[in-house]
Amino acid sequence: MKITEIHTAEVRGHGYSCFVRIHTDKGIVGTGECIHGGAGIQDIIGSLGSLILGEDPMNVDRLFEKMRRARVFDGAASGNFVTAITGIEIALWDLVGRATGLPVYALLGGKFRDRIRMYCDCHAGGDDSPQANADKAKEVVDLGFTAIKFDLDDLQSPAKYDAFNHTISNAELDAMVAKVAAVREAVGPHIDVAMDLHGRYDTHSGIRVAKALEPYNLLWLEEPVPPENIDAMREVKQSTATPICAGENLYMRWGFKDLVEKQAVDIIMPDLPKCCGLSEGKKIASMAEVYYIPMAPHNVCGPLGTVASCHCCAAIPNFLVLEWHWLERPHWHELVLADPPLIQDGYITLTDRPGLGYDLNDEAAEKYLRPGTRLFA
């Protein structure tokens, strides 16, 4: 079997996702998805894809390394080059699954679990009062989710003196505590609650937030400090009983190496359809497992990228929970051919069908294309 054509489609979602479709001389086709590759991702995928035309798609890891090493001098150690390769990698896994009649999780070594626990990223909307957040939390738990996440930082907060300075004000901290207290009160003690700071605080401020939130038994506090300085992250982690999670902007094993080896976090959160794909994601999970660090992947992808993440999450022992970020974007469900809808009671159940097990709804994808682009042109 040989790869004959690679096509892409940019579809609106959380920003834009890029779907990748790979054709072969045997008529078998695979489709993948990546996200956060930025404008120009279709050109990058087109250029990388030309490197594997004529190759056997069964050699997924080899093709990944062929593309990456060919573009290292252009920056393919991280960023949108790796994201582009990731979209191709996920399409290759779908293709190999369809060629062999096996689901992707089986190709990755088999599954530890049949269904993947999702957490819902929530926003109260315009009214960011503790009550509005508590109401939203209850609404999402009523949908069946057993884990939820809210954004805690707010650059527009009147309690913030300066949007660029990383030091928290006392009023800002009080507002955060009030919000977390209201959410915890609303959902009770047994729903997992995570809070995200988006790396917008300095070390001392991050420590203050983490310690102030200790009474609320968070699932994690996400990225209290920016991700570039692992030692600062470790300082926050070592200061508090609140678990610290980070890594949504890191790429490949080398991006996670110091974070894991220095045990600077309690939980890692690679964004698999952005930072590496499924094979590399499994290797990152294995590296973390050495230190008993669980993996809770970040995910803002459309349905195919999300299902791809689920296959990796099924195939690793140390999976914790996977993000779903499309509560306010109902066209997520339109983009995939799935009946009943993919997420049931806060879980995605993997099927035994070949490849990713689900198909993109091309007609729906066409409706949400990036203006001026074409579907799998």
Ligand SMILES: [Mg+2]
């Ligand atoms: Mg985050």
